[in-house]
Each structure stands twice: as structure tokens, then as C-alpha cells.
Amino acid sequence: MSKEITKRKQDELKLRLDECNAALRILHESLFSVFNLWKEANEDLKQNIAERKHAEEERERLLKELEAKNEELERFVYTVSHDLRSPLVTIQGFVGLLKKDVGQKEVEKVESDLKQIEKAVVKMDRLLSDTLKFSRVGRVVNPPEDVPFGYLVQEALDQTAAKIKSSGVEISLAADFPAVLVDRTRIVEVLVNLIENSINYMGEQSCPKIDIGYRIDGDSSEPVFFVGDNGIGIDQDQHEKVFNLFYQVKKKTKEAGTGVGLTIVKRIIEVHGGSV
Amino acid sequence: MKGKVVILLVEDEEAHAMLIMRVLEDAQVAKVIHWVADGGEALDYLFRRGEYVDEGKSPRPDLILLDLRLPKIDGLEVLKEIKQSEELRGIPVVILTTSESETDMARAYHQYVNSYLVKPVDFTKFNEMISDLGFYWLVWNRQPGRMKE
Numbered sequence: 001m002s003k004e005i006t007k008r009k010q011d012e013l014k015l016r017l018d019e020c021n022a023a024l025r026i027l028h029e030s031l032f033s034v035f036n037l038w039k040e041a042n043e044d045l046k047q048n049i050a051e052r053k054h055a056e057e058e059r060e061r062l063l064k065e066l067e068a069k070n071e072e073l074e075r076f077v078y079t080v081s082h083d084l085r086s087p088l089v090t091i092q093g094f095v096g097l098l099k100k101d102v103g104q105k106e107v108e109k110v111e112s113d114l115k116q117i118e119k120a121v122v123k124m125d126r127l128l129s130d131t132l133k134f135s136r137v138g139r140v141v142n143p144p145e146d147v148p149f150g151y152l153v154q155e156a157l158d159q160t161a162a163k164i165k166s167s168g169v170e171i172s173l174a175a176d177f178p179a180v181l182v183d184r185t186r187i188v189e190v191l192v193n194l195i196e197n198s199i200n201y202m203g204e205q206s207c208p209k210i211d212i213g214y215r216i217d218g219d220s221s222e223p224v225f226f227v228g229d230n231g232i233g234i235d236q237d238q239h240e241k242v243f244n245l246f247y248q249v250k251k252k253t254k255e256a257g258t259g260v261g262l263t264i265v266k267r268i269i270e271v272h273g274g275s276v
Numbered sequence: 277m278k279g280k281v282v283i284l285l286v287e288d289e290e291a292h293a294m295l296i297m298r299v300l301e302d303a304q305v306a307k308v309i310h311w312v313a314d315g316g317e318a319l320d321y322l323f324r325r326g327e328y329v330d331e332g333k334s335p336r337p338d339l340i341l342l343d344l345r346l347p348k349i350d351g352l353e354v355l356k357e358i359k360q361s362e363e364l365r366g367i368p369v370v371i372l373t374t375s376e377s378e379t380d381m382a383r384a385y386h387q388y389v390n391s392y393l394v395k396p397v398d399f400t401k402f403n404e405m406i407s408d409l410g411f412y413w414l415v416w417n418r419q420p421g422r423m424k425e
Contacts, residue, residue, distance in 0.1 A: 078375075078377055082373075082375045082377075085397065086289055089295075094295070096400065097298060
């Protein structure tokens with residue numbers, strides 16, 4: 001009799017245990033799926049944060065770029081308004097003096113007044129056309145081409161041939177050049193500007209030379225192209241400034257540029273993601 | 277005591293320098309006008325360096341007319357050096373520029389400029405301004421060590 005009871009009790013316990021186990025299994029399964037859901041949500045969140053961070057960084061970058069552009073524009077407007085007004089002051093001034101000198105019949109002074117006015121008008125015209133040239137640099141972009149750098153050098157030399165000949169500059173080129181992926185027209189323009197710059201600022205050099213080549217600096221795999229000369233050179237403290245619009249290290253007595261050439265060079269190179 | 281009134285004109289634009297000198301001469305206020313074309317030369321003159329070592333070549337100016345945008349050393353930098361020098365800071369410095377920029381004006385006054393003038397395009401005004409400027413600083417204005425002429 002008591003055995004019977006024990007057996008029944010045992011069965012009952014076993015059943016309860018099975019039930020417990022089943023419940024545990026269900027619990028385990030649902031916990032597992034909750035865990036999975038949580039893990040998924042967490043991944044999503046992580047990705048979301050990463051995306052947001054990326055977007056924020058992108059926004060930061062664009063803001064910085066915009067600020068730099070704004071600053072550049074401000075500088076540009078400042079330079080242009082300042083530099084363009086200068087010949088106007090000259091013209092008006094000498095017209096004023098001219099009236100006086102004509103009244104007093106000072107023929108020599110009249111002639112020199114007229115010369116000053118003429119020079120100022122020519123300067124104004126050159127400033128305007130250079131300003132236009134400069135403003136085109138960032139806007140007009142040609143698709144990049146894969147060309148041997150040597151072709152570009154040759155094109156630039158062709159364009160400056162007359163100037164090279166009349167100045168008697170000796171040009172020496174590197175034996176070979178690597179190929180580059182660039183806006184061809186613009187880079188030729190850069191080279192032309194640099195070559196002309198070298199010729200204009202040759203100074204009293206008895207055997208003027210221009211050296212066009214490239215080198216590979218130390219561990220960097222990027223070639224560095226250069227246009228070197230044995231002219232007057234630029235003092236160290238002027239190196240940054242020469243790239244400013246209309247800036248000239250020294251006023252020359254002879255006819256030359258307005259100081260826009262190197263600014264254009266810098267701009268083109270920057271548009272290409274390089275540096276000078 | 278010296279008798280001659282000396283102006284140091286720092287101006288990179290030759291034509292402007294000629295204009296200013298003629299107006300000042302016509303107004304008969306300055307006896308001697310020294311014209312230098314860049315900031316480096318202006319400082320050489322004032323601090324008697326380089327080709328200006330000889331005192332006879334670089335008499336102390338009674339007035340400095342200074343353009344802002346100058347080759348080599350910028351006008352504001354020249355101004356700063358003048359006003360930082362115990363020796364030179366007493367000399368009146370007048371900025372004479374085509375720049376109407378507020379930033380330039382603020383910077384110049386921050387460096388203790390004595391006056392800031394914008395070159396007028398109109399010549400009648402230009403004439404008036406330059407001769408007024410000469411009269412104000414060299415005739416009406418009194419400085420120690422200079423006799424009234």
C-alpha cells in the first residue's frame with residue numbers, strides 16, 4: 001500500500017519536473033530570442049551612431065570648407081577693390097594736375113601727366129583681365145586626362161617659345177617624366193606661369209637657366225615636379241606672400257605682370273588636391 | 277633745433293607718390309620729402325640700417341605717411357615697429373591708403389596710428405585732403421623740439 005503511494009508520488013514529481021524543464025526550456029528560448037533582439041538593436045544603434053558621427057564629421061568638414069571659401073572670397077573682394085581703385089586715384093589725380101599744367105602752359109609736365117594717365121589705364125585693364133582669368137580657375141574644370149608629364153612640359157614650352165628665345169634662357173629638361181592624371185589645360189597653364197615667372201625675375205643673370213624636372217622625396221611615392229631657375233630668387237619670408245593675389249615682391253621699373261600669375265598657379269594646384 | 281620739415285612717404289605706387297609729393301610741394305608745407313617704396317626700406321630708413329646707416333641720409337621725419345599694402349613688409353607691420361620703438365613712437369604716423377576696410381582701420385588704431393585717411397578718387401578732394409593733412413600736422417600741430425616757423 002505505502003509502496004503504491006510512493007510510486008504515485010514519484011510519478012507526480014517526475015511529471016512536475018518535466019513540466020519545470022519544459023517551462024525552463026521555453027524560458028531559455030525566449031530569453032535567447034530577447035537576447036538576440038537586444039543584440040540586433042544594439043548593432044543597429046552602433047551603426048546608427050557611427051553613421052551619425054560620420055555625418056557630423058562630414059558636416060564639420062563642409063563647414064570648414066565653406067568658411068575657408070568665404071574667407072578667400074572676402075580677401076579676393078578686398079584685394080580687387082583696393083587694387084582697382086588705385087589706378088583710378090592716379091588717373092583722376094593726373095587729370096587734375098594736367099588741367100593746372102595746361103593752364104600754366106608747362107609742356108613738359110603736361111606730357112608726363114599724360115604718360116602717367118596712360119600707364120594707369122593700361123594697368124587697370126591688365127588688373128581687370130587678370131581678375132577675370134583668376135576667377136575662371138576654380139570654375140572651369142576639364143575632365144582629368146592620363147598624360148605623360150613630358151607632353152605637358154612640351155606644350156608649355158611651345159606656348160612660351162617666343163619669350164624663351166628673346167630672353168636667351170637655356171632650358172634643361174629631365175630625361176623622362178612619369179605619367180600624371182590631370183586637367184591638362186590647367187597644368188600647362190601652371191607651367192607657363194612658372195616659366196614666365198622665372199624669365200621675368202631672372203635679374204642680371206649672364207647665363208640664365210631654367211631647369212624642369214621631378215624628384216621623389218625619401219619615403220613618399222609621389223613625384224615632386226619643379227620648375228627651377230638661377231634668377232633673383234625669393235627670400236624665405238616672402239615664400240607664402242608671393243602666392244597672394246596681385247602681390248609683388250618688388251616693384252620693377254620694366255613692364256611686367258600684375259602679380260596674378262603665382263596666385264593662379266596655387267589655385268590650380270589646390271583644385272587638383274596638391275600643394276606648392 | 278632743426279629747421280627743415282621732413283616727411284617720410286612710404287608708398288609703393290610710384291604715380292601716387294608723385295601725386296602726393298606734388299600736392300605737398302604746391303602747398304609749400306614740407307621742405308624735404310623722402311620717398312621709399314616698400315616697408316623694408318621704410319624700416320631701414322627709420323632704424324638707420326643698410327643704406328641709411330648715415331644719419332645725414334636719414335633725417336628724423338616730422339611726419340610719416342604710410343600706405344597699407346606694401347611689398348616686403350606690410351604697412352601695419354611697419355606701424356607696429358614704429359610704435360613699439362621708444363625712439364620713434366612720438367612721430368605722428370598717418371595711414372594713407374585706398375582701403376576702406378573696417379578691419380584695416382581697427383588694426384591700425386589698435387597699433388596706435390595717429391590718423392587714418394582714405395585716398396579720395398576725386399582729385400579736388402585728394403588735393404584738399406593732402407594739403408590739409410600737411411597743414412594740420414606740420415603747421416598747426418606742435419611737437420617738442422621743433423621751432424614754429
